[in-house]
Amino acid sequence: MLQLEHIGKQFANGVVALHDISLHLQAGEIVTLVGASGCGKSTLLRLVAGLEPPSTGRVALAGEPLTAPHPAVGVIFQEPRLMPWLTVRANVAFGLAQLPAAEQMARTDAVLARVGLSNFADALPRQLSGGMAQRVAIARALVTRPALLLLDEPFSALDPFTKASMHEHLLDIWADTRPTLLLVTHDVEEALVLSDRVVVLHGHPGRLSQTLTLDLPRPRRRTSPEFQAWKQRVLDALAVEVGA
Numbered sequence: 001m002l003q004l005e006h007i008g009k010q011f012a013n014g015v016v017a018l019h020d021i022s023l024h025l026q027a028g029e030i031v032t033l034v035g036a037s038g039c040g041k042s043t044l045l046r047l048v049a050g051l052e053p054p055s056t057g058r059v060a061l062a063g064e065p066l067t068a069p070h071p072a073v074g075v076i077f078q079e080p081r082l083m084p085w086l087t088v089r090a091n092v093a094f095g096l097a098q099l100p101a102a103e104q105m106a107r108t109d110a111v112l113a114r115v116g117l118s119n120f121a122d123a124l125p126r127q128l129s130g131g132m133a134q135r136v137a138i139a140r141a142l143v144t145r146p147a148l149l150l151l152d153e154p155f156s157a158l159d160p161f162t163k164a165s166m167h168e169h170l171l172d173i174w175a176d177t178r179p180t181l182l183l184v185t186h187d188v189e190e191a192l193v194l195s196d197r198v199v200v201l202h203g204h205p206g207r208l209s210q211t212l213t214l215d216l217p218r219p220r221r222r223t224s225p226e227f228q229a230w231k232q233r234v235l236d237a238l239a240v241e242v243g244a
Contacts, residue, residue: 001024001025001026001027001029001061001062001147001148001180002023002024002025002048002059002060002061002148002180002182003024003058003059003060003061003063004021004022004023004024004044004047004048004057004058004059005022005057005058005059005060006020006021006022006056006057006058007020007021007022007044007047007054007056007057007058007059008020008021008054008055008056008057008205009040009043009044009047009054009055009056009205010055016204016205017040017043017203017204017205017206018040018043018044018047018054018205018206018207019205019206019207020056020057020207021044021057021201021206021207021208022057022208023199023208023211025148025180025182026180027147027178027180028178028179028180029180029181029196029197030174030180030181030183030194030195030196030197031180031181031182031183031195031196031197031198031199032182032183032184032185032190032191032194032195032197032198032199033045033182033183033184033185033199033201034185034186034188034191034198034199034200034201034234034238035200035201035202035203035206035209035238036202036203036238037186038203038204039201039202039203039204039206040201040203040204040205040206041184041201041206042152042153042184043206044184044201044206045150045152045182045184047059048066048073048148048150048182049069049073049075049150050066050067050068050069050070050073051069053067061073061147061148062147071144071146072146072147072148073146073147073148073149073150074141074142074144074146074148074149074150074179075141075149075150075151075152076137076138076141076149076150076151076152076154077137077152077154078152078153078154078156078157079157080125080133080134080136080137081137082125082133082136082137082140083125084124084125084126085124086124086125087121087122087123087124088112088117088120088121088122088123088124088125088128088136089108089109089112089121089122091125091136091140092108092111092112092136092139092140092143093105093107093108093143094140095140095143095144096108096143096144107143108121108143109121111139111142111143112139114139114142114172114173114176115135115136115138115139115169115173116135116169117132117135117136117139120132129162130157130158130162131158131162131165131166134154134155134158134166135166135169137154138154138169138170138173142173142177142179145177145179146179147179147180148179148180148181148182149179149180149181149182150181150182150183151181151182151183151184152184153184153185153186154166154183155167155185155187155190156185156186156187163187163190164193167190167193167194168219170194171193171194171218171219181194183195188231188234188235188238189222189231191234192214192216192220192222192227192230192231192234193220193222195214196213196214197211197212197213197214198211198212198214198234199211199212200212200234200237200238209237210237212230212233212234212237214230216230
C-alpha cells in the first residue's frame with residue numbers, strides 16, 4: 001500500500017535527518033513511529049505527505065510515486081489548525097469543494113455524527129474544548145475518505161483522560177473504512193493502544209532500529225500484564241539509543 005524504499009533526507013544546511021529507511025505498510029494497517037526527539041519522525045511523515053522530497057530513495061502509494069500532496073493522503077497535525085472564522089461544519093467540509101453541495105452536506109453530517117459533534121455543527125472553534133477541536137480535525141481528515149491517514153502527534157496537547165478517549169474515538173472511526181494509518185508519537189502507551197506495528201527510530205541521522213509486531217487483541221487494557229510487557233519491550237528498544 002505505502003512503500004518507503006531507502007529513504008534519506010539531507011537539508012540545505014547539510015544536516016542529514018534520515019538515512020536509508022525502508023518500510024512497507026499494508027492496506028488497513030496502523031503503524032506508529034516512536035523515537036527520541038530529533039530522530040526524524042516528523043520529517044519522515046512530511047516526506048510521505050508530499051510536503052517535501054526525499055534526498056534519496058522513493059515514496060510510493062499503491063505503486064504511484066508520491067512527490068506532492070495527494071488527494072488519497074490525509075494529515076492530522078499536532079494542533080487542530082481549524083479556521084477560526086468558519087463553523088465546525090464549514091471547517092470539516094472545506095476539502096469537499098469539488099463535490100456537489102448535497103454530497104458535501106451528506107458526507108459532512110455523517111462524519112460529524114461519527115465523532116459525536118452533530119450538536120456543535122454551527123459552533124465556532126473558539127467555543128470548543130481541546131478534545132472537541134481535535135475531533136473536528138479528525139473529521140476534516142476523514143471526510144475526504146483518504147486511503148492513507150498521517151497523524152503527527154495529534155493528541156500530545158490533551159490531558160490523559162481526553163487523550164484516552166480520543167484513542168477510542170480514532171479506533172472506532174478507523175474500523176468503519178479501515179484506512180492505513182501512519183502515526184508519530186512520543187507516547188509509548190498511545191503507540192501500543194493504537195498500533196499493529198511499532199517502528200523504533202534512532203538518530204542522528206534517523207534510521208530504522210526495530211519493528212515490533214503486536215499480538216495484543218483489541219480493545220487493549222493498559223493495565224493488563226500483556227500490555228505492560230509490551231510497554232517494557234518498546235521502552236527497552238528506545239533505551240538502546242541512550243545506552244540505558
